[in-house]
Amino acid sequence: MKSLAEPKKWERYFWPILVSALFLALWHYSVIWTATRIFPSPLDVERGMAELLRENVLWGDIADSLRRVAIGFGAAVVLGIPLGLTFGWYPPVNQVVNPTMQILRPISPIAWIPVSIIFFGVGDDAAIFLIFLGAFFPIVVACVDGVSNVPSVSRRAGRNFGLAPWQLLAKVVFPAALPQIIVGLRIALGIAWLVVVAAEMIAVESGLGYLIIDSRNSGKRYDLVVAAMLLIGLIGLTLDLGFRRLERIKSVRWGFRNES
Amino acid sequence: MEPFVTPAAVDTKLRVEHVNIVFDRDGKSTPVLNDISLEVGDGEFVCLLGPSGCGKSTLLSTMAGFLSPTSGEIKIDGEAVRGPDPRRIFVFQERGVFPWLTVEGNIGFGLFKLPRAERERRIAYYVKMVGLEGFERTYPPELSGGMKQRLEVARALAVNPDMLFLDEPFGALDSITRLIMRGELLRIWEAERKTVIFVTHDIDEAVQLADRVVVMSARPATIQQIVNIDIPHPRDISSPRYLELRDGIFKQIGLAHKL
Amino acid sequence: MKQAGFAAGDKVHTYKYLAICGKDYLRYTSALLNRPSLTNIKILDANRPSVLNLFVWLRPVAFIGVLLSVWQIAISRHTVHLLPTPVEVVGGIADLVQHGLLLKYVVASLFRVTWGYVLAVVLAVPLGLAIGWSRRVEMAFNPVIQILRPISPLAWIPIAILWFGVGDLAAVFLIFLGCFLPLLLTAINAVQSIPAVYIDVGRNFGLRRVDLVYRVLYPAVVPQLIVGLRITLGIAWLVVVAAEMIAVNSGLGFLIIDARNAGNRYDLVVAGMVLIGIIGLLLDLGIRSLERVKSFRWSYSED
Numbered sequence: 036m037k038s039l040a041e042p043k044k045w046e047r048y049f050w051p052i053l054v055s056a057l058f059l060a061l062w063h064y065s066v067i068w069t070a071t072r073i074f075p076s077p078l079d080v081e082r083g084m085a086e087l088l089r090e091n092v093l094w095g096d097i098a099d100s101l102r103r104v105a106i107g108f109g110a111a112v113v114l115g116i117p118l119g120l121t122f123g124w125y126p127p128v129n130q131v132v133n134p135t136m137q138i139l140r141p142i143s144p145i146a147w148i149p150v151s152i153i154f155f156g157v158g159d160d161a162a163i164f165l166i167f168l169g170a171f172f173p174i175v176v177a178c179v180d181g182v183s184n185v186p187s188v189s190r191r192a193g194r195n196f197g198l199a200p201w202q203l204l205a206k207v208v209f210p211a212a213l214p215q216i217i218v219g220l221r222i223a224l225g226i227a228w229l230v231v232v233a234a235e236m237i238a239v240e241s242g243l244g245y246l247i248i249d250s251r252n253s254g255k256r257y258d259l260v261v262a263a264m265l266l267i268g269l270i271g272l273t274l275d276l277g278f279r280r281l282e283r284i285k286s287v288r289w290g291f292r293n294e295s
Numbered sequence: 296m297e298p299f300v301t302p303a304a305v306d307t308k309l310r311v312e313h314v315n316i317v318f319d320r321d322g323k324s325t326p327v328l329n330d331i332s333l334e335v336g337d338g339e340f341v342c343l344l345g346p347s348g349c350g351k352s353t354l355l356s357t358m359a360g361f362l363s364p365t366s367g368e369i370k371i372d373g374e375a376v377r378g379p380d381p382r383r384i385f386v387f388q389e390r391g392v393f394p395w396l397t398v399e400g401n402i403g404f405g406l407f408k409l410p411r412a413e414r415e416r417r418i419a420y421y422v423k424m425v426g427l428e429g430f431e432r433t434y435p436p437e438l439s440g441g442m443k444q445r446l447e448v449a450r451a452l453a454v455n456p457d458m459l460f461l462d463e464p465f466g467a468l469d470s471i472t473r474l475i476m477r478g479e480l481l482r483i484w485e486a487e488r489k490t491v492i493f494v495t496h497d498i499d500e501a502v503q504l505a506d507r508v509v510v511m512s513a514r515p516a517t518i519q520q521i522v523n524i525d526i527p528h529p530r531d532i533s534s535p536r537y538l539e540l541r542d543g544i545f546k547q548i549g550l551a552h553k554l
Numbered sequence: 555m556k557q558a559g560f561a562a563g564d565k566v567h568t569y570k571y572l573a574i575c576g577k578d579y580l581r582y583t584s585a586l587l588n589r590p591s592l593t594n595i596k597i598l599d600a601n602r603p604s605v606l607n608l609f610v611w612l613r614p615v616a617f618i619g620v621l622l623s624v625w626q627i628a629i630s631r632h633t634v635h636l637l638p639t640p641v642e643v644v645g646g647i648a649d650l651v652q653h654g655l656l657l658k659y660v661v662a663s664l665f666r667v668t669w670g671y672v673l674a675v676v677l678a679v680p681l682g683l684a685i686g687w688s689r690r691v692e693m694a695f696n697p698v699i700q701i702l703r704p705i706s707p708l709a710w711i712p713i714a715i716l717w718f719g720v721g722d723l724a725a726v727f728l729i730f731l732g733c734f735l736p737l738l739l740t741a742i743n744a745v746q747s748i749p750a751v752y753i754d755v756g757r758n759f760g761l762r763r764v765d766l767v768y769r770v771l772y773p774a775v776v777p778q779l780i781v782g783l784r785i786t787l788g789i790a791w792l793v794v795v796a797a798e799m800i801a802v803n804s805g806l807g808f809l810i811i812d813a814r815n816a817g818n819r820y821d822l823v824v825a826g827m828v829l830i831g832i833i834g835l836l837l838d839l840g841i842r843s844l845e846r847v848k849s850f851r852w853s854y855s856e857d
Contacts, residue, residue: 050694058698073716127613134614135621141788141834142827145708145796146807149814149823153636225704232706233796244709251712260712264705271704361754381760391751395773404769405759454759 075258080265083258092246097270100231100242103159104274107166108227112220115171119178123212124204129179136172144169144230148237162234162242169230170223177219181212214282221278228271243267308458308490309335309358314367316353326515327353331367333509333518337457338488342501344544345511351494352462354516358492359385359460371458381405383458384451388467392435392447398422399431401446405454421449424483441472445479452483458490465500477503481528498548502541503530510547520547638821643828646821655809659826660833663794663805666722670729671790678734679779682741683771692742699735707732707793711800725797725805732793733786740782744775777845784841791834806830 059077066076075083087093122129144165155161185208193207235244243263250259316328327350335341343351356362358369360379369376371383379385384405392401402421406414422431425445435443444464451459461480465473481504484491495501501508508522522544526536622640629639638646650656685691707728714724748771756770798807806826813822 046690047693050690051697054694055697074713130610131613131617135618137835137838138828138831140831141791141838142831143792143795143807145792145799146810146827146830148799149810149820150637150827153820228704229706229708233708236708236711237799244706247709247712257712257716264709265701267709268701268703268705272700275704359758361757379754379758379760381758385754385758387751387755390749391755393752393755393770393773395776404755407765407769 079258080261083262096243096246103162104227104231107163108170110167111170115174119175123179123182140172145233161238165234166227166230170227173223181215185211306337307334308337310370312368314364317365329515329517340491340506342505342508343494344501349513350516355460355494382456384456385460386451392443394435397432402450402453421453425449440468461493642821643824646825659806659809666725667790667794670726674730674733678737679741682738686742686745703735708796724801728797729790729793732789736786744778748774
């Protein structure tokens with residue numbers, strides 16, 4: 036009803052490309068008009084990107100960032116899901132723990148940097164710890180919400196068929212909460228990707244975040260700064276798309292009917 | 296099928312002339328309505344009856360101006376329909392009420408052009424008419440399905456339209472509430488004499504309510520038959536004439552009415 | 555009335571039972587619904603004696619107490635005394651109050667968050683609503699938005715400093731960036747998930763474009779927008795702390811990094827973290843109270 040006709044097939048490519056091109060042109064010409072020496076134009080960035088690729092540092096940095104995210108996020112998943120399910124399953128436990136979580140949650144993972152450096156020194160472990168912190172709380176909260184939103188009808192049906200409590204958790208409650216948990220995981224992965232860049236700018240000496248801060252500090256190479264930012268955007272987008280594929284698996288898709 | 300001609304005494308309100316509708320999606324075209332012609336008299340109660348998904352709702356949306364026909368034309372009062380109009384209100388299943396407005400707010404939704412006093416008078420009148428007194432300040436999520444349905448009918452009537460389009464309005468209600476609602480609708484219709492086009496897939500409902508029942512075929516929909524229901528209201532649903540008409544439609548659709 | 559005895563989950567049974575009552579059905583549902591609603595029965599249920607309430611409150615507090623004492627004992631048993639004990643943290647906060655720094659830093663952080671956040675809300679929400687209204691416009695902007703979104707706002711720090719220098723403006727810019735895209739996406743999604751019925755009803759009653767936006771579109775997106783606003787405020791609070799650690803010389807983030815660099819005052823570091831947590835929690839509670847407004851509280855899942 037909003038736009039009267041369905042967009043045609045060619046429009047699906049035409050409009051995005053047009054706007055992206057306009058965006059690049061605007062960027063390019065505002066660099067020329069303002070006659071800035073420091074800020075790069077899209078062409079400079081493209082050259083910077085090519086330079087990074089030639090020097091082979093890029094793949095190492097990307098691998099470092101991805102490795103930290105994988106470990107930190109993985110640890111948050113492994114610890115967060117069981118804890119969240121437990122809290123959701125036993126409301127009294129949740130009631131006891133919740134206030135503590137609510138105070139810890141709004142503390143920026145970045146604010147933990149000094150503390151994590153004490154614990155782990157400057158290096159990978161510190162960065163991984165920060166990513167873990169950033170991803171952990173959203174996962175726990177998503178699990179608690181997911182479990183407590185399971186309709187009581189489902190639980191009753193499960194009990195009616197004579198399932199033991201742990202079977203009920205594994206066969207009814209977990210699958211029923213899964214769509215919400217997956218949304219939580221996706222959000223947490225997004226946060227992990229934000230945190231790794233920030234952590235690398237402060238706490239370690241490799242990775243895409245370090246590339247940004249290093250390009251700026253050693254010689255104001257802003258073309259490399261923007262190139263690295265675009266790479267961060269692209270990789271983050273790829274991670275997100277990969278995760279969205281999970282949501283499309285049939286057995287979890289029922290929860291997302293209304294979204295598409 | 297030639298268009299049904301209404302008795303000369305009654306003015307023609309709505310005229311559907313050779314309407315075709317073809318949906319075009321992803322390069323595949325699906326015909327939905329196939330050469331529909333129909334006339335509805337002023338103040339008449341007409342039911343469009345057909346199997347689920349046959350396109351009767353599409354026909355109704357087209358009459359209301361939400362869709363435009365691929366070919367053919369729909370005229371109301373001699374004027375071609377160009378879009379939705381507050382003179383004819385479409386009543387959706389109860390999902391059309393606005394959850395962010397109270398009962399009063401919903402009924403007053405279409406009355407924004409009226410002065411305040413007049414608006415309040417009308418709201419009070421229609422709250423009473425559909426029996427929602429005491430719920431004026433209640434929000435829809437706290438109402439039952441039947442109450443939401445009555446609320447939506449009240450909102451439609453409040454702007455004093457000459458036509459009502461009802462799209463399976465009682466489909467989501469339980470059978471007892473549905474019976475009560477049919478009675479209420481007839482009572483309101485007899486009091487206000489609007490032209491009513493009512494879409495349903497329930498044969499009993501159609502025969503209980505309508506002056507005429509338009510029986511439609513499966514997709515692409517054509518008009519199979521138009522049945523005159525010549526029983527005065529209130530209708531005795533065990534009378535031989537009622538059963539005869541109902542069974543006729545059952546047969547027309549190709550259903551045996553024995554389980 | 556007896557209905558207070560029903561648990562929330564028994565709604566279905568009550569309904570069926572009443573249906574059997576036939577013509578009295580409407581009268582009964584009305585009576586039932588008149589007590590303001592079935593959902594309120596749960597609330598009645600929660601009204602336990604106040605002694606029990608006190609106990610319910612006591613447990614989480616006791617849990618925090620246990621955590622704090624574990625922390626205290628763990629530190630005091632350790633020979634390397636780098637991390638502060640809870641008592642020292644309290645001392646640190648008192649120190650800050652004495653020097654008048656507490657209020658100054660808190661105000662500085664809140665000031666930046668307010669500006670960055672408000673600016674983002676004012677720009678992103680109308681823009682998002684406009685983009686979401688048309689499928690084509692949404693399609694057109696999607697790639698740009700999707701690529702910019704996963705870039706950490708902190709990755710913009712070099713550019714922020716280049717454009718605005720070290721200072722408040724740079725921090726406000728970073729917060730604005732951190733909030734803008736999430737809000738934009740929320741607004742776009744909110745418009746797109748409005749059931750078409752609502753728009754149809756609005757058009758049917760003869761609303762012109764302006765009225766349609768004001769009386770249908772806007773109220774229909776509010777519940778989703780509020781959720782987005784809450785999440786985004788959380789992001790703003792995360793970003794300000796990080797931005798202050800790098801780009802400015804005041805605020806709670808600066809407190810943390812400064813206390814560490816200038817003499818390893820870890821009591822002040824942790825004091826800063828605790829303050830960040832508490833203020834973040836208060837902000838969240840504040841915006842949650844918006845969700846309780848009745849005309850905002852419905853959601854589509856109802857049907």
